[in-house]
Amino acid sequence: MNLRLRFALTFALLASLALLSAAPLAAQGDERLGEDGTVRMDGVSVPLSNLMSEEAREYLRHLILDKPFGTAVPDIAEERARQDAIMQGFLDPMRRRYAVDIAQDTIGGVVVDIVTPAGGVPANHSDRVLINLHGGGFVTGARSASLVEAVPLAALMQIKVVSVDYRMAPEHGFPAASEDVESVYRALLEHYEPGKIAIYGCSAGGFLTAQALARFQAQGLPNPAAAGVFCAALDGYSGGDATVLAGPLLGFLPPTPSAPRTAPPPAAGPNYMSSAQRDDPLAYPLASAEVIAQFPPTLFISGTRSFEFSAALNSHNALARAGVESRFHGWDGMFHGFIYNSDLPEAREAYAIMADFFQTHLAD
Template identity: 70%
Template sequence: MILRPLAGAALLLAAACAPAVAQEDPRISPDGTVRLDGVSIPLSGLMSQEGRDYVRHLIVDKPFGTPVPDLAQERARQDGIMFAFLEPMRRRYAVDIAEGRIGGVVVDVVTPAAGIAPENAHRVLVNVHGGGFTTGARSASLVESVPLAALMGIKVVSIDYRMGPEHQFPAASQDVAAVYAELLKTYQPQHIGLFGCSAGGLLAAQSIAWFQAHDLPRPAAVGVFCASLSGYFGGDATATSGPLLGMLPPPADAPRRGPPPASGPTYMGEARADDPLAYPLASPEVVAQFPPTLLISGTRSFEFSVALNSHNALTRAGVPSQFHGWDGMFHGFIYNSELPEAREAYAIMVDFFQTHLAE
């Protein structure tokens, strides 16, 4: 069995980026209620009002369109989505951003505009961005890094790792290891945290396995956001998340579409499901050596089930693990800093790293 992560459109709001269903589809109400086989499922009443309004917008309006086949155009499209989220985020969180190169790899170094907090002068966070291993370089990476840099008062090094289809697994893991090895010349491993969202969440987990296999000391803690130790697909949530976000199959009387266009090579390529360097959950021994781990997801996100499953596996192995899920939230909800749910997640991330990075 070969597991393949979603391509670039999986990065954020995968449901919103899927082929649009006509807004007059009677199965989708203007208030965001979705009817599945005669059962009406309204928006969750446990979300904030801002969350409810935004999820309704995703279901009814599908604001992000659909992926385009040209890779350069798709990367530009996804960057545009990310930069639109970055604009209000930069107003909310004051940071400085500088390009650099560490271990031969291009990075963005994000620091709080007010300066690094004295207690964090010897600490650093490392970010590996989302984007289906295809998009998100220096755009999603900033959306993931800015809040933590500002709220925690810490330096965040975001890695511009090699992506597919130009490169295949384990190129990104090698880039993360190169940056990490160089940082170890300045920082103690117990003072380093690693995190990422979506493909970046999987890459963060892959990197922990890669460090183990190549005799690099493990960092103090890892954040696997919008992903799991086994990818981001599987379980109930993969089946239910799309329909609950308005990704419905065409009505029975709709014209039949032709076959989807052939896809090219993917970053994960022929990586095996039992390879722990690709999917760390495949090895109980690798899982048992994970550092404290934080997993974050939403109940309408396709990775919710596998993220919860990873948390349970880590806990069984005796690894300190936290799992936080938000009802009604979608894949990559943390990219929208205007949502109270996203800001709640940032606070949990900050507390997690503050707790587990040694003083």
């Protein structure tokens, strides 16, 4: 596997682009990383964007220089616990900002988290529901990233959000997660009209959203009213300029010639998509123009320093060519999973756009 592909797949395994790089990290005190967050690549200095909020500029500087989230650990239980702790750090301030109630339930035989606005769902929204599919590279994020993705929309839209604890790798492979989403969707269809259901997710959850829509088609199920593919694309996470540039722009630079040599990263092992075929639209929906032409209105959210930015834009264009209503919103300088940090004005702006998109398409 070449380094570029390894770079993309490794980043896709985590909830934030700042968590890990497949390339060796720049040495401490690397002169290519300026204290103001400027990154120098091949003689070109790239400063922080002047189009970002001050809060985002300071946070991005922190990500580039301090790399606060460390690196993944081999033991899956330890890694899940580590990622859950990272997500808790995002959830705590989010819950202070957005008042919600959280409860565990089982729907269609699948464990779910039910997130509702504090005080309950108002009567005029009681017939509407959102399905959330959490991020985490199909490896982590259950009961943690799921809440970070569900809390803002439950509060802003005054709506019930059902976040699915789908099966993940390494215990399970494709299409286990799609099967779980189908089970939950079938059960919800017994109580909600399809025009009053929307489905969305971030990172792996965004990719799974696309897979789920393809599976609903294959199983003869009606489309939900709308979909949100956030921090992902209809065929995964990688491809185009963004995959090549995102890592270095976040300070994950290769070693200088004078830096001590380190061992190469270990070979990538089996992952959730290992057995999937690239031409299978249930795995990679963008492989079939016929399948994506049947998608519901879809919203894409990304950032220019997110490795999936190019792929998401390409997916948006593909839906538009197919005659599907599609919206793409990107934020300059934003990184993979930026919507997890509710302290950023850009994240809160994204929540408002999500809420408006879903409210617009959920049937009255």
